[in-house]
Amino acid sequence: MIGSNRPAISVRGLRKSFGPLVVLDGIDLDVAEGTVFALLGPNGAGKTTTVQVLSTLLSADAGQIRVGGRDVAREADAVRHAIGVTGQFSAVDGLLTGMENLRLMADLWHLGRADGRRRIDQLLERFDLVDAAKKPVSTYSGGMRRRLDLAMTLVGEPRIIFLDEPTAGLDPRSRRVMWQLIRDLVARGVTIFLTTQYLEEADELARRIAVLDHGRIVAEGTPEELKRLVPGGHIRLEFGDHDTLDRADRTLPGSVRDDETLSLQVPSDGGVRALRSLLADLDRASIDVHGLSVRTPDLDDVFLSLTGSHDTDKAVPR
Amino acid sequence: MTRSHVLGDSATMLRRSLLHMRRYPSLTLFVAGIPIVVLLLFVYVFGGTLGAGLGEVAGGRAEYLSYVVPGILLVTVAGAAQGTAITVAMDMTEGIIARFRTMAISRAAVLTGHVIGAVIQTMLAVVVVSIVALAIGFRPTTSPVAWLAAFALLGLTAVALSCLSVALGMMTKSVETASNLPMPLMLLPFLGSGFVPTRTMPDALRLFANNQPFTPIIETLRGLLDGSPIAGSGVLAIAWCLGISLVGFLLALRLYERLPER
Ligand SMILES: Nc1ncnc2c1ncn2[C@@H]1O[C@H](COP(=O)(O)OP(=O)(O)OP(=O)(O)O)[C@@H](O)[C@H]1O
Ligand SMILES: [Mg+2]
Numbered sequence: 225m226i227g228s229n230r231p232a233i234s235v236r237g238l239r240k241s242f243g244p245l246v247v248l249d250g251i252d253l254d255v256a257e258g259t260v261f262a263l264l265g266p267n268g269a270g271k272t273t274t275v276q277v278l279s280t281l282l283s284a285d286a287g288q289i290r291v292g293g294r295d296v297a298r299e300a301d302a303v304r305h306a307i308g309v310t311g312q313f314s315a316v317d318g319l320l321t322g323m324e325n326l327r328l329m330a331d332l333w334h335l336g337r338a339d340g341r342r343r344i345d346q347l348l349e350r351f352d353l354v355d356a357a358k359k360p361v362s363t364y365s366g367g368m369r370r371r372l373d374l375a376m377t378l379v380g381e382p383r384i385i386f387l388d389e390p391t392a393g394l395d396p397r398s399r400r401v402m403w404q405l406i407r408d409l410v411a412r413g414v415t416i417f418l419t420t421q422y423l424e425e426a427d428e429l430a431r432r433i434a435v436l437d438h439g440r441i442v443a444e445g446t447p448e449e450l451k452r453l454v455p456g457g458h459i460r461l462e463f464g465d466h467d468t469l470d471r472a473d474r475t476l477p478g479s480v481r482d483d484e485t486l487s488l489q490v491p492s493d494g495g496v497r498a499l500r501s502l503l504a505d506l507d508r509a510s511i512d513v514h515g516l517s518v519r520t521p522d523l524d525d526v527f528l529s530l531t532g533s534h535d536t537d538k539a540v541p542r
Numbered sequence: 543m544t545r546s547h548v549l550g551d552s553a554t555m556l557r558r559s560l561l562h563m564r565r566y567p568s569l570t571l572f573v574a575g576i577p578i579v580v581l582l583l584f585v586y587v588f589g590g591t592l593g594a595g596l597g598e599v600a601g602g603r604a605e606y607l608s609y610v611v612p613g614i615l616l617v618t619v620a621g622a623a624q625g626t627a628i629t630v631a632m633d634m635t636e637g638i639i640a641r642f643r644t645m646a647i648s649r650a651a652v653l654t655g656h657v658i659g660a661v662i663q664t665m666l667a668v669v670v671v672s673i674v675a676l677a678i679g680f681r682p683t684t685s686p687v688a689w690l691a692a693f694a695l696l697g698l699t700a701v702a703l704s705c706l707s708v709a710l711g712m713m714t715k716s717v718e719t720a721s722n723l724p725m726p727l728m729l730l731p732f733l734g735s736g737f738v739p740t741r742t743m744p745d746a747l748r749l750f751a752n753n754q755p756f757t758p759i760i761e762t763l764r765g766l767l768d769g770s771p772i773a774g775s776g777v778l779a780i781a782w783c784l785g786i787s788l789v790g791f792l793l794a795l796r797l798y799e800r801l802p803e804r
Contacts, residue, residue: 281640281643304644305646313637315641317636319562334547334550
């Protein structure tokens with residue numbers, strides 16, 4: 225699966241407004257088969273709306289959208305056969321038990337009785353829900369609900385899965401469990417379209433990340449490419465006395481000195497090569513370094529610098 | 543989407559509705575409770591007086607009981623419709639409905655499941671109310687075939703009102719509105735020949751009472767239970783039921799497709 229060129233999802237010029245509110249303002253993206261794609265954005269950016277359009281819940285106002293090679297507007301049922309969706313808001317039947325919820329999915333995917341039972345047992349096992357299987361979902365904790373939600377999505381073994389903020393509200397341990405489940409899915413060749421507000425999550429899981437803000441993609445690329453977009457990476461050197469600091473400052477032009485802490489900040493991408501050549505320069509000038517730390521820009525920097533102010537819970541009115 | 547899948551998916555959705563019902567039987571009990579209270583009220587409080595005014599045959603409480611039972615059975619069906627609208631309105635706010643809409647499921651299946659589940663719930667209530675009516679002395683004078691026909695007509699009415707109330711349930715944004723919208727349905731048997739003959743009503747009201755859908759249904763039921771003449775009411779009753787079912791179901795289907803996203 226990996227290495228196939230056919231995109232699992234391709235979007236061109238997607239637009240969507242709710243009345244006068246422009247929520248998606250011309251979105252283009254491609255997701256390669258068997259990879260994780262993360263759509264990153266602050267509250268109200270339009271992430272859920274994007275997922276709803278791609279998963280046939282909402283119709284777009286304009287744009288070419290293909291999922292699994294099929295057009296979401298004209299071949300909605302074919303798309304629905306290929307996808308699984310775990311939305312931002314719990315999509316389980318609270319009045320039924322976990323087992324009954326899974327059974328419901330197995331019936332709707334028209335699995336035979338034996339197949340269905342086998343699949344359900346596997347999923348209960350894998351999602352650590354065996355003990356709770358016979359209890360009503362209304363008694364589940366948030367994390368259990370979330371796991372059941374994903375388990376229900378997997379009953380039909382969809383090739384393309386949409387996860388809208390899959391770890392929102394989970395504790396760090398449950399979040400890691402969810403990440404591992406997602407990695408397992410990708411290892412089986414499933415394509416995952418994920419939205420999140422957590423940069424760490426996108427960095428952990430995604431092959432490619434798009435940053436959505438005010439209904440537009442403001443940046444797209446691999447996590448590394450995105451990090452390179454923002455300045456702010458540097459190497460910090462500490463010295464024993466003023467004299468050494470002076471010599472280092474002369475040796476490394478363009479750096480910023482701080483006399484109080486006897487330290488120097490050298491702009492750098494923080495890569496190993498840059499570090500090695502910096503150390504070589506210092507060696508050649510026989511400069512003794514007491515301490516060294518590397519600060520690479522993380523996605524937080526990218527996020528903050530790309531999406532600007534964060535109190536935007538609304539899209540741009542036309 | 544093959545036809546067998548439409549049927550299979552509908553059966554799956556029906557199973558879901560029945561599970562809900564079994565787990566939360568209070569609504570079913572409530573649905574049967576109201577008409578029983580109305581029945582007892584009308585027979586024991588008003589029955590003596592109303593029975594005397596029935597006309598042709600001078601009567602009392604016993605005559606009134608046999609006059610009012612068809613109306614009470616319709617109140618039962620109408621009351622159940624109100625319960626259905628509430629159930630559906632609540633269900634549509636559940637996230638699982640959004641999940642269904644991202645799956646390759648026949649669109650009609652979710653609605654069919656609700657309609658058939660509602661009909662079963664309604665007919666259970668009809669049976670309970672009938673038993674109470676029999677217990678307090680109601681005796682249909684016709685043949686068992688006619689009783690079956692009466693039951694079938696109630697079933698058809700239940701289909702019609704269930705379709706309508708599923709649509710009403712989908713139309714509303716809140717559960718409160720859902721419980722109020724079908725209110726007029728409960729009143730219709732009173733504004734027809736359900737509790738008193740229409741001929742005593744003022745002209746305008748009588749005109750309405752004689753031409754509203756519940757009147758031919760009540761008249762047909764009455765005929766099937768006490769042998770009074772049915773005449774054209776039978777055909778009219780069936781036509782109304784089929785018409786309401788069709789309009790209700792198509793409306794519900796349309797609303798389902800345009801459901802808000804969350
Ligand atoms: N059905 C709707 N009708 C009107 N406006 C809507 C509707 N759905 C979403 N919006 C608006 O569209 C904008 C984008 O919403 P969306 O839910 O896609 O954001 P999001 O990125 O998922 O946010 P969050 O991180 O809070 O989940 C918001 O301003 C929201 O109020
Ligand atoms: Mg969202």
